Amino acid sequence: MGPTAANRPELAVRWLADRSIGRGDDTGVALRPGIGIALAVANETLALGSDDPGEVLELIRAIEVEIQPRWVWWDRSTADPIARGAIEIARCWDVLTVHRLLHGGWRTSIPIVWAWLHGLSIDSLPAMGQLDLLGAHGDEGDDPENPVRPDRHLRPEWSSGGWGDSPQRLGRWATLALEASQLQRRLLDERPDPGRAHSTARSESAAEFLCAELTLEGLPVDEGEAVRIIADAVGPRPTDEADAERLRARRDAEVLGHLGPGPGVDLRNPADVKAMLRRVAVDVPDTRAWRLEQHRNDHPIVEALLTWRKAERIATTYGYRWLDEHVHGGRLRGEWTSSDGAAGRMTASAGLHNLPAEMRPAVVAETGHVFVRADLGQIEPRVLAAVSGDEALIAATQDDDLYQPIATRLRVERDIAKVAVLGAMYGSTTGESANALRGLERNYPTAMGHLEQAAAAGRAGDDVFTVGGRRVRMWFDDSIDGDIDRARRVAAARGRFARNATIQGAAAEFFKVWAIIVRARAAALDARIVLCLHDELIVHSPRANAEQAAEMLHEALAEAAYRWSPSRDVRYIADVSVIERWSQAKG
DNA sequence: ATCGTAGGCGCC
DNA sequence: AAAGGGCGCCTACGAT
Known part of the structure; x- marks a missing residue:
């Protein structure tokens, strides 16, 4: 007879405490909503089945309040449901995120990380299709309930989702995550500055969890205002495909009207545009805007083309389709990742990182709230x-x-x-x-x-x-x-x-340290980070807490500098302002 | 048909 | 001032 639902959170807390897990100590975790949750410490696991996702989250919340361990998980598949439960996790270790730090690049997967940590060739990674070749008649000891195959690779049917099929499997999965993190710690020890490398692994993991939260949170957008801006640039929402085609042709005609008779020109084809410009004696190696800028006065068609391009950008990228796809319930939501494949900056989809200035008046704080916006001054030098x-x-x-x-x-x-x-x-x-x-x-x-x-x-x-x-x-x-x-x-x-x-x-590393400190402190002010933009943070805060939030952003910067900066004497500055819409930011 | 690439442009 | 770095997303186009 298992424990009753009501006392399971306490049971889990006691289980960890009995194993001397305290603040900041590693605890492996894997969860699958509807199946259950498992915790792993050095040599033991606690696997609990539960079809009630609320109960699982309650358990995590209780542990976070009582113990505040370092949660060790494989990737977002466990982080995302915890973020959905709105639990303010303080410390974590995201194995895939740390792998990106250790290995470089962005493309990766759990089986690749496992193979890499064990010195196995990526070329020998098993594919899903061949899973039964060994499994059905294979060697003795090839147990499908063991996630690790005899050849030491992870079983593809586990890593592709089978890890969450039962509480027992969750237990093994949490244990493997913990194992992987320990191997990663050893590799971090080999970096020229191990202390700093470990610190980066922790902050990058926290940033990845922040990304899970940002994906859910979304950026407040006034949809009516957005529609006004789009309509201003490209006209009202087309009623059907034919109408859209008609509007497109009308925009094109504004440019093509400057041309004399000749062959048809596709403005969306750069080669065509280049040829078109040569017809009016404007000779350019390519048709990029900064280059055309210098020929603005050579022929009126250049000006018309530049205007057309701006409108075309709104029409194609930030138009009605973008609105329908990414803005819901007054929030613009995209997918966030904590490190790109190059130097490790955060990335976001849905236009969150490249919203044109013309659209920014539509980014408006909700009723009773303001944006507390801060950007780092001259951060790169x-x-x-x-x-x-x-x-x-x-x-x-x-x-x-x-x-x-x-x-x-x-x-x-x-x-x-x-x-x-x-x-x-x-x-x-x-x-x-x-x-x-x-x-x-x-x-x-x-x-x-x-x-x-x-x-x-x-x-x-x-x-x-x-x-x-x-x-x-x-x-x-x-x-x-x-x-x-x-x-x-x-x-x-x-x-x-x-x-x-x-x-x-x-x-990017410094920015993320700043961001995760702000995230942690914003909670007490009922405020949330809603945008991270390389050197800029936007915090959505109740109006009453705005001044405190602004002060907090400065304090968090000082703390980030203390934690991160290789030189104690470098001065970092931030411009902080309380605004209602993003466009009020002084650029 | 589907994919990857290139030119283009938005932001930092 | 020059046209250097990064990302996401659009279109057209050529290879498969």
């Missing part, structure tokens, strides 16, 4: 100062505008200094900033040396590492076909990529 330890650059970070002291030192205009610093971090070497770049090399040799070292590694095809220990893979274009020019271009591109990745990646 400040991070460069921190990771390189360049004393002169660290000194410059004391200024609110760090480009000013740099300009003074280089004896150039402030904007020239800015371009030079950005160019150094992005790998630009040409143009007017080239002189200033040499000035940077003389005056900030440590910082510039740091960038050059990363670039050299990239050019050689070597992976680079962020200060937090993330491996950044030089994955692209390794085909060698004897084309010297092409090889040189690829090497140069890798150099630029590596140069930027160490800074962009470190800034």
Whole structure:
């Protein structure tokens, strides 16, 4: 006779306490709504069946309140239901997220992680189709209830979902997650700065859980306002396909009307557009907006084309279809991931990270609420100062505008200094900033040396590492076909990529530490993070708590700097404002 | 038909 | 000022 539903949360708490699990100690967990939940500690598991998802969440909540362990799970399949239960998990370890940190890249899966951690070849990964070849008549000891096959790979029918078929399986799955995390800890120990690497693994895991919450939470959007903006750009919602076609043709005609007789032009085909421009004596290598900008006065069709492109963007990407697909109940929702495949920035779909400025008036706080918005000032050069330890650059970070002291030192205009610093971090070497770049090399040799070292590694095809220990893979274009020019271009591109990745990646790590501190503190103010945008946070807060939230954002930044910054002396700044709609942000 | 790629553009 | 880095998403197009 099992425990009754009512006392199971207490039972689970006691079970952990009896095994000396306390605050911050690892506890493996796997859950499947409708099936149950399992906890795993060093050598034991507690598997509880339950068809009541509410009961399972109650159990987690009780453990979180009483013990606050570090929850160790494989991936979002366990994190998502916990986030749906609105449980404020404080500490976690997401095996897939830590794998991305250790291995680099984004594409991965549980069987790949398992194989990699055990030194098994990815080529020998079993596919779903062949599962019975061994299973039915296979060797002795090939037990389908054992998730690990005799060849030490994970059983594909488990990793593709079978892990949640029974409480017993959940128990084994939670145990494996715990095992995987222990192997990951050993690999983190081998990083040049193990303490920092472990810290990054924890903060990146927390950021992944934040992403699970962001996916559910959504960004408040006033749908009526959004419709007004869209209608303004591309007209009213088309009634049917024919109407849509008619509106499209009308937009096209605004541009094509500038042309004399000749062959038909498809404005959506760049080659066609290029040929069209040549007909009016505008010769460009490509038709990108910044290039057309310089020919704005050469022929009226250029202006018309640029306007057409803006409207086309709204019509195709941020139009009625986007609204119908991604905005529901006044919230814009997309999928969030805590690290991209390159340097580790957060990503979001549904346009959350690239909403055009014209659409931002539609992002409005709900009744009784405001947005407390904060963005980090000049974060990348400040991070460069921190990771390189360049004393002169660290000194410059004391200024609110760090480009000013740099300009003074280089004896150039402030904007020239800015371009030079950005160019150094992005790998630009040409143009007017080239002189200033040499000035940077003389005056900030440590910082510039740091960038050059990363670039050299990239050019050689070597992976680079962020200060937090993330491996950044030089994955692209390794085909060698004897084309010297092409090889040189690829090497140069890798150099630029590596140069930027160490800074962009470190800034992403710092940003995430800031974000998870804000997340943890926002709860007490009844506030929630609703958007993370590389150096910007938007917190949706009850109006009454806005001032406290604004202050909290500054305090969280100080704490993030304390926790993350490799240099104690670098100054980080944030601009914080309380606004009702996103467009009120001073850019 | 379905897929991947390229050109383009939005944001940081 | 130059056209350097990242992402997601659109369309057209060519290969399969």
